[in-house]
Amino acid sequence: MPKPKYTTHLGMVDILPDESPKWRALEQIIHEEAARFNFEEIRTPIMEQTELIVRGVGQLTDIVSKEIFAFEKGDSHYVLRPELTAPVVRAFVEHHMQQRGGSQKLYYIGPMFRAEKPQKGRQRQFHQFGLEILGSDDPIADVECIAFMMRIYQRIGIKNFDLKLNSVGDPESREAYKEALRDYLKPNLDQMSELSQKRFEKNPMRILDSKEEEDQPFIEKAPVIQDYLNDESKEHFEKVKTYLGDLGISYTMDPHLVRGMDYYTRTAFELTSPDLGSQDALAGGGRYDLLVEEVGGPSTPAVGFAAGMERLMIACEELGIELAEEKKVDVYFVTLGDAARKWALTHLPKTREAGLSATMDYMSRSMKAQMKDANRENALYTLIVGDNELNEGKFTLRNMKESEEMSLSFEEIIEKLNKKLL
RNA sequence: GAGCUCGUAGCUCAGUUGGUUAGAGCGCUAGGUUGUGGCCCUAGAGGCCGUGGGUUCAAAUCCCAUCGGGCUCCCCA
Numbered sequence: 414m415p416k417p418k419y420t421t422h423l424g425m426v427d428i429l430p431d432e433s434p435k436w437r438a439l440e441q442i443i444h445e446e447a448a449r450f451n452f453e454e455i456r457t458p459i460m461e462q463t464e465l466i467v468r469g470v471g472q473l474t475d476i477v478s479k480e481i482f483a484f485e486k487g488d489s490h491y492v493l494r495p496e497l498t499a500p501v502v503r504a505f506v507e508h509h510m511q512q513r514g515g516s517q518k519l520y521y522i523g524p525m526f527r528a529e530k531p532q533k534g535r536q537r538q539f540h541q542f543g544l545e546i547l548g549s550d551d552p553i554a555d556v557e558c559i560a561f562m563m564r565i566y567q568r569i570g571i572k573n574f575d576l577k578l579n580s581v582g583d584p585e586s587r588e589a590y591k592e593a594l595r596d597y598l599k600p601n602l603d604q605m606s607e608l609s610q611k612r613f614e615k616n617p618m619r620i621l622d623s624k625e626e627e628d629q630p631f632i633e634k635a636p637v638i639q640d641y642l643n644d645e646s647k648e649h650f651e652k653v654k655t656y657l658g659d660l661g662i663s664y665t666m667d668p669h670l671v672r673g674m675d676y677y678t679r680t681a682f683e684l685t686s687p688d689l690g691s692q693d694a695l696a697g698g699g700r701y702d703l704l705v706e707e708v709g710g711p712s713t714p715a716v717g718f719a720a721g722m723e724r725l726m727i728a729c730e731e732l733g734i735e736l737a738e739e740k741k742v743d744v745y746f747v748t749l750g751d752a753a754r755k756w757a758l759t760h761l762p763k764t765r766e767a768g769l770s771a772t773m774d775y776m777s778r779s780m781k782a783q784m785k786d787a788n789r790e791n792a793l794y795t796l797i798v799g800d801n802e803l804n805e806g807k808f809t810l811r812n813m814k815e816s817e818e819m820s821l822s823f824e825e826i827i828e829k830l831n832k833k834l835l
Numbered sequence: 836g837a838g839c840u841c842g843u844a845g846c847u848c849a850g851u852u853g854g855u856u857a858g859a860g861c862g863c864u865a866g867g868u869u870g871u872g873g874c875c876c877u878a879g880a881g882g883c884c885g886u887g888g889g890u891u892c893a894a895a896u897c898c899c900a901u902c903g904g905g906c907u908c909c910c911c912a
Binding site: 460466474475476479480496525527529530531532533534535539540543608614621623631661682683690691692694695696718719720721722723724747749758779780781782783784786787789790791792795797799801808811813816818 | 837864865866867868869870871872873902903904905907908909910911912
């Protein structure tokens with residue numbers, strides 16, 4: 414076998430036929446649960462304008478500063494979407510979706526792109542599903558958002574996780590807190606990491622998120638945002654916590670949880686799993702009350718989350734959870750001779766019209782090879798046709814599991830299979 | 836962007852202190868059964884041992900580089 418001449422790009426993977434049923438099963442679960450929550454699906458283009466992502470996600474974030482796939486064509490600046498909150502907000506604004514009335518509850522499933530060094534649970538093209546609720550600042554929206562997220566994992570059977578919760582405050586609270594944080598950090602800034610120093614002016618809260626060794630002593634004793642929340646933010650957060658309690662959703666408070674994107678306000682949350690290794694975030698999200706306006710739309714409160722699908726798959730594997738059922742086909746036509754093959758070709762459509770899945774051998778192989786193939790494809794039945802059957806108008810139907818055969822007309826076979834299989 | 840580790844058939848892996856034509860199991864194809872799968876037996880296909888350079892009479896094996904996987908860090912889903 415010669416060495417492949419062409420391969421996928423670094424960090425991009427094919428989902429092969431043995432894997433794709435798992436993806437379909439997961440997608441189906443997401444669609445079903447979203448329908449139960451009365452959420453609507455949105456599909457946006459893979460490419461967006463660079464400016465949207467830079468403004469939306471934040472100039473200083475890693476995502477924008479070093480992980481963007483971008484190129485130019487004519488006067489346009491294209492970027493492969495690294496996440497979907499900013500694009501969904503763009504669509505909301507562009508199509509004046511607030512005019513549809515009520516809050517917009519939009520979910521999505523699809524590929525995202527980030528130019529990172531690949532690792533387990535981290536690819537350059539990866540998949541997320543997520544939800545954005547636009548137009549409500551009621552804590553109910555925050556909690557429904559979290560409940561939907563948790564519901565997916567519950568439905569799949571993943572129980573081994575930790576929901577971390579924090580409030581990063583509204584603009585007023587944040588400014589007060591940022592100032593207090595800067596006052597606290599400033600005297601020691603020269604002892605802290607380069608990255609933290611860079612973040613000090615524009616985004617000091619992200620310093621709390623730092624895992625740099627030298628920053629830890631300062632982070633530990635840093636003031637906590639909870640003490641700087643104004644009454645409104647505090648009340649909102651209290652309600653979120655109360656409602657989560659009412660739903661029996663347990664969480665741990667994490668005052669240092671800040672989240673990667675710049676647009677988050679108030680509620681912030683993250684779902685981590687001990688089954689994932691160093692890339693342990695299953696999902697994350699929060700409120701972003703300022704983003705719609707930032708992108709040029711009407712002032713609109715919003716909350717959402719995004720979940721990594723590859724990571725969910727990894728967690729399933731670790732826990733031995735099978736998302737997909739084994740493949741199968743209802744009837745495999747085993748043919749002997751050209752006349753039989755022609756008969757099979759014209760009777761496959763009739764079988765399929767009757768609602769059954771049906772296939773045959775495309776390689777003119779021996780009966781033994783066809784039987785073997787039927788076995789490999791998990792055929793429930795084989796329909797054996799040769800000259801004898803054609804002459805008599807009766808065909809051999811073999812139950813592959815029971816190894817029992819009977820001789821029936823085609824019409825009788827269809828009738829029997831439909832009764833048995835439906 | 837930094838560190839560590841691994842890289843032999845489609846898959847999982849053997850390969851002795853460097854020594855002729857590179858191995859196994861599974862999978863695949865065919866035959867044993869000229870009309871019957873799963874078990875068994877036989878045979879076959881499939882590898883320039885990730886790639887490039889170096890050391891050596893001789894390299895899958897040693898050295899360097901590079902690419903790719905894994906694990907950390909960083910960051911995120």
